[in-house]
Amino acid sequence: MKKRQPEKMHEVGIATEIYRMSRAIAEEHGGGPLEDVFVRVGELTAVEPDLLEFAWQALTMETPDARSKLHVEYCPAVQMCQSCGQTPERARGRWLPLCPNCGTLLKVEGGQELDLERVSFLEKE
Ligand SMILES: [Zn+2]
Known part of the structure; x- marks a missing residue:
């Protein structure tokens, strides 16, 4: 597992990157202001979803x-047992x-998502 970076709010850097990508998509389609970004x-x-939305x-x-809004879908990781197939709650x-x-060692699945899913934007005025 990666260690958290020491700098404060690395969510700002990630939000900047998401914003850059979203704008690029809007520009490509002759779009105006962003509306919703998922x-x-x-x-x-x-990444803390709240901090990302704030950033x-x-x-x-x-x-x-x-006036655009960033919608963050939080994807928890799942711990799975390869022996009995259980995915215990945690x-x-x-x-x-x-x-x-x-008592078997659990395997971790998922939780690595950092994906831009969908961008909507308004007509250019
Ligand atoms: Zn088990």
Whole structure:
């Protein structure tokens, strides 16, 4: 698992990148201001959805995209037992060391998502 970067709010850098990509898509289609931007963020990316949405607002505040909204879909990682096939429940941010059912080491799946899913924008005035 990657360690969290020491700089504060790396969400700002990620929001900047999402914004750049979203604008590029809008420009390609002769679009005007952005409306809704949908992203999927996995648990293992160490990105806080709230901070990302906040960073987006700060970033677009004084631009023609000020009224756009970033929608973050949080994708939790799943711990799966390769021995008995269970996917035991766990609290967010906490990891189970072993399968509570059979004691086998659990495998982690998913949680790596950091994808721009969909962008909508208004007509250019
Ligand atoms: Zn098991």
